[in-house]
Amino acid sequence: MKNRLTWLAVIMTVSFLGIAAHAAQPSVEATARRVDAAIAEELFDDETDLAPTTDDETFLRRVWLDLVGDLPSPEEQTAFVFDLSPKKRQRVVRRLLESPYYGQNWARYWRDVVFSRTLEDRAYLAANAMEADLSRQLNAGDGWDRIASGFITAKGDVKENGSTAIVMAQDGRTEETTAEISRIFLGIQIQCAQCHDHPYDRWKREQFHELAAFFPRVGVRPLRGMTQRSFEVFGSNRFGRKQRKNNDRRPQAEHFMPDLNDPTAKGTKIQPKFFLTSASLPWGSTDAERRSKLAGWLTSNEWFSIALVNRMWSELVGEGFYEPVDDLGPDREASAPKAVKLLANQFRKSDYDLKWLLKTICQTEAYQRESRPRHKSGKTPFTANVPQRLRSDPLMNAAFSALEIEEMPEKSPRRYRKNVRRQFAEIFGYDPSTPRDSVTASIPQMLALMNEPQINRAISASRSNVLGRLLEEIGDNDQLIVELYLRCLSRQPTEEELSLLLAYGEEVGDRREAFEDLLWSLINSAEFRYRK
Amino acid sequence: MNPRLQHHTNIAIRRNQVVGRRDFLRQMSAVGLAAGACNWTEVIRASADELRSRGMACVLLWMQGGPSQYETFSPKPNHSNGGETKAISTSVPGIQIAENLPYCAKVMDKMAIVRSMTSKEGNHQRATYLLHHGYLPMGSVKFPTLGSNVAHQIGDAANQLPSYVRIGNRLANSGGGGFLGVDYDPLILSSANRPPENTTPTTGRSRYERRLKLLSSLQNDFASGSGAQVVADGRKLVTSASEMILSPSMAAFDLEKEPAGLRTQYGEGEFASGCMMARRLVEHGVTFVEVVSRGWDTHQDVFSRTRDLTAQVDQPIATLITDLKQRGMLEKTLVVWMGEFGRSPRVNARSGRDHYPKAFNAMLAGGGVSGGQVVGSTNAGGSEVTDRPVSVNDLFRTIYHTLGIDADEENISSIGRPIKLVDGGKVVEELFS
Numbered sequence: 023m024k025n026r027l028t029w030l031a032v033i034m035t036v037s038f039l040g041i042a043a044h045a046a047q048p049s050v051e052a053t054a055r056r057v058d059a060a061i062a063e064e065l066f067d068d069e070t071d072l073a074p075t076t077d078d079e080t081f082l083r084r085v086w087l088d089l090v091g092d093l094p095s096p097e098e099q100t101a102f103v104f105d106l107s108p109k110k111r112q113r114v115v116r117r118l119l120e121s122p123y124y125g126q127n128w129a130r131y132w133r134d135v136v137f138s139r140t141l142e143d144r145a146y147l148a149a150n151a152m153e154a155d156l157s158r159q160l161n162a163g164d165g166w167d168r169i170a171s172g173f174i175t176a177k178g179d180v181k182e183n184g185s186t187a188i189v190m191a192q193d194g195r196t197e198e199t200t201a202e203i204s205r206i207f208l209g210i211q212i213q214c215a216q217c218h219d220h221p222y223d224r225w226k227r228e229q230f231h232e233l234a235a236f237f238p239r240v241g242v243r244p245l246r247g248m249t250q251r252s253f254e255v256f257g258s259n260r261f262g263r264k265q266r267k268n269n270d271r272r273p274q275a276e277h278f279m280p281d282l283n284d285p286t287a288k289g290t291k292i293q294p295k296f297f298l299t300s301a302s303l304p305w306g307s308t309d310a311e312r313r314s315k316l317a318g319w320l321t322s323n324e325w326f327s328i329a330l331v332n333r334m335w336s337e338l339v340g341e342g343f344y345e346p347v348d349d350l351g352p353d354r355e356a357s358a359p360k361a362v363k364l365l366a367n368q369f370r371k372s373d374y375d376l377k378w379l380l381k382t383i384c385q386t387e388a389y390q391r392e393s394r395p396r397h398k399s400g401k402t403p404f405t406a407n408v409p410q411r412l413r414s415d416p417l418m419n420a421a422f423s424a425l426e427i428e429e430m431p432e433k434s435p436r437r438y439r440k441n442v443r444r445q446f447a448e449i450f451g452y453d454p455s456t457p458r459d460s461v462t463a464s465i466p467q468m469l470a471l472m473n474e475p476q477i478n479r480a481i482s483a484s485r486s487n488v489l490g491r492l493l494e495e496i497g498d499n500d501q502l503i504v505e506l507y508l509r510c511l512s513r514q515p516t517e518e519e520l521s522l523l524l525a526y527g528e529e530v531g532d533r534r535e536a537f538e539d540l541l542w543s544l545i546n547s548a549e550f551r552y553r554k
Numbered sequence: 555m556n557p558r559l560q561h562h563t564n565i566a567i568r569r570n571q572v573v574g575r576r577d578f579l580r581q582m583s584a585v586g587l588a589a590g591a592c593n594w595t596e597v598i599r600a601s602a603d604e605l606r607s608r609g610m611a612c613v614l615l616w617m618q619g620g621p622s623q624y625e626t627f628s629p630k631p632n633h634s635n636g637g638e639t640k641a642i643s644t645s646v647p648g649i650q651i652a653e654n655l656p657y658c659a660k661v662m663d664k665m666a667i668v669r670s671m672t673s674k675e676g677n678h679q680r681a682t683y684l685l686h687h688g689y690l691p692m693g694s695v696k697f698p699t700l701g702s703n704v705a706h707q708i709g710d711a712a713n714q715l716p717s718y719v720r721i722g723n724r725l726a727n728s729g730g731g732g733f734l735g736v737d738y739d740p741l742i743l744s745s746a747n748r749p750p751e752n753t754t755p756t757t758g759r760s761r762y763e764r765r766l767k768l769l770s771s772l773q774n775d776f777a778s779g780s781g782a783q784v785v786a787d788g789r790k791l792v793t794s795a796s797e798m799i800l801s802p803s804m805a806a807f808d809l810e811k812e813p814a815g816l817r818t819q820y821g822e823g824e825f826a827s828g829c830m831m832a833r834r835l836v837e838h839g840v841t842f843v844e845v846v847s848r849g850w851d852t853h854q855d856v857f858s859r860t861r862d863l864t865a866q867v868d869q870p871i872a873t874l875i876t877d878l879k880q881r882g883m884l885e886k887t888l889v890v891w892m893g894e895f896g897r898s899p900r901v902n903a904r905s906g907r908d909h910y911p912k913a914f915n916a917m918l919a920g921g922g923v924s925g926g927q928v929v930g931s932t933n934a935g936g937s938e939v940t941d942r943p944v945s946v947n948d949l950f951r952t953i954y955h956t957l958g959i960d961a962d963e964e965n966i967s968s969i970g971r972p973i974k975l976v977d978g979g980k981v982v983e984e985l986f987s
Contacts, residue, residue, distance in 0.1 A: 138696075139694070139696070141679075141680075141683075141691040141692075142679035142680065142683070142691065142726075142727060143679065143726035143727050144679060144726070198692070201694055205694070211694065211969060213694050214694075214969075214971070346968070346969070349969055392779075392780070393779075393780040394779075394780045395780055395781075395782055395783055395784075396783075406780070408780075409780045409781055409784055411784075448724070452736075453696075456968055457968075460735070460968065461735075462735050462736055462737055463736075463787060463788065463791055464736040464737065464739070464791075465716075465791060465794055465795045465798065466739075466741070466751075466752070467791075468788075468791045468792055468794075468795040469751070469752040469753060469795050469799065470751075470752050472752070472755075472792070472795065472796075473752040473753065473754060473755055473756055473799075474752050475756070478756040482756070516775050518774065518775075519772060519775065522771060522772070523772075526768060530764075535761070539761075539764065539765045539768050540768070542765055542769075543765060543768045543769040543772050544772075546769055546792065547769065547772060547773055547776070547788070548773060548776060548777075548781055548784045548785045548787075548788035548789075549773065549775075549776040549781060549785075551788070552776075552781060552784055554776070554779075554780055554781070
């Protein structure tokens, strides 16, 4: 990322101006301490073996990958380690959150959350708009309630308005859209109650359909422009007398719960009612009334805050209070219920400020501990951070940054599927809502890093690439080894590694070849694909 | 450990996602039958599982866009709906197919045509999904596609090649491993005339092996800390991936190894190469190969366009069947020809036919299916199924049955819901009589 240093310079200047947008927000420091204390009270005792606080090198690589989805440069790394200020960790977190890559990184995360569950591949038409719009909103510091309301009430061209993404991904279908809104924003999988009362939870079949009754007037229809094809999410309030036929997905005035014994029958007309509070709307309410009321009720519910803080916590600390992150609710047990409620409550008081939340989590001891292997079930959670597999975008950013490969601008921004980033995602992408220990690595992934031509051109030293330049600039082998380690793994080589590599160099005989082999090995190491 | 593309890579036991009995077993053998974790009935069931995989394989010939039944296996020359397409006799007296398929006509004795396929999905995206998964798309469940389920159930875990290969680039809505995980995603070949992506090492072999050694020796630091499992898994993957691309089995992806005479028999074009590759892959132990032909959405000029398309697929299909037969592989290899739906009885104003899921056709051969027969029929104009309707679920159940897979086998989705391979439907028994 060639602009990396430039924007940091800008941000540093800006952050000294100390703009306090939310004067009345809960204190980050105090909240982090209280969350740690609550976790300690609920889960730890004198015997608990807590991992120590992680070192600066590991911390810096961790926050960079977590917050902006990229690697710190060797210069950044050195400056951080030599910075003696006790506040430097808070400061780097603040700086990263002010960078434009923060919004982009998390917009891509949410894009994957939404589009991993698309009904049809054509829904990807909306992916770029979602990424762009959400990046902007996140960088501007929009509250999560406002962002969520935008998704729930969205209308318009899916290529122009990114908040149409969830409805588009579900093809405007009433039940599917309902299920996704509940899963993503409340973390409650009420769709299990679509056909029968929920097997484990309290939800009744009617309650699912009452929620669905907020969406019957929503539809998706094709838009044909002069040069391109797109779709539009729309809400309709005018209906003919014609009864909607089976499988017809045009908007209808009211939602009908199908008769399970007679799928061809019209079913029962259902009134919109929000299952968590029983707030309801009368028959005949307009689409706008339905969706905006629901957005208001949903985003002020406690599960809305809990679902979000649990998800963010899980991404950053490596395990959630509830797992999986999209399957919680009043019938599920949190590993540390007081801590998660506390954090959710403070998040609400912060006006659903995502930057506040990330700052707070990054400030906790739980986040800053050294990582240990993912704990086996039954063991005490949060005694350490957990190594996290990089998502496709951060991994690609890391490879491109380490090797200084420039990402070519897309020829046609409309064609999401054709670009390099998308091809990378085809191989490395996964649904971020799935529990991380069930996300498996694959042989095509290994093959891509080992043999992909673009990456390997950058590993093979030449006048025009980074390795060629470094081989010329740095005559000392020890120093060059350190440089490559900082670049790829953001750490110094160990003594063992250093001596092994010097011996390797002698054995190979050819300096250029030996360093190419080293760079190739670093890019292909498990450590590169993870953040510790 | 054997290099295996599909399986195995998740060496860490998945705590939240018990995927199916076979995975369970694989893990069991990996950790050496943990005491008490597996009771005796499960062991019995396990051996039955192993017995079922007797080297069965499946080749799916997918006609993207919805091939016209009238212009392929179900001509109606005596009705106005039949248009200008004539019927020709086949190697089986009494069975006629469209004149567009002269090569297939000669191997009719090995093929079974289902003329009574029926479904309700007339939208490409959803129908493509349906005819690949046996389910309609549902946001909350990522169903595995047919090939992934087959690979999961009977794929040969010890084979060096992947169990599921799709030839002909990515295909929208055709799915992948779904909740079974990426291990069961298809290996995608954009063309049968090129090796798979990223399988050509960028250095010579000895240097490549030197690099692998270096990589392995450098990972101790992470491995001794929090990355123990991660590094171990990564090492196994690197080993498997390298062994695969350096292995002689990669020759399976090289059509140049086929005699020129046989290449001529398969005919020309991507689809012909794909069919030949499919046979090579099955020979090398691949369980499920999908070969995609595109362009069947003939809203205009259905007659001339289908003639062009059948010219690309007729000879390869027939040669694939005879080639498999001659090598003694047809009995264990099911060949399925289908698309997402059929085309309308009425020829529209642009001499095209529109989408028609209500009555369409499919063709099956090999794998124990009795050839030389037609299942089901439609009325004179072909607009309604009049005899022996076959639903998508029936067809899927039949495919699994042919491959020795119990279609009632349940996988557990990521949120703990049991999902059968096929929900409902009946095996089309006539196909085996």
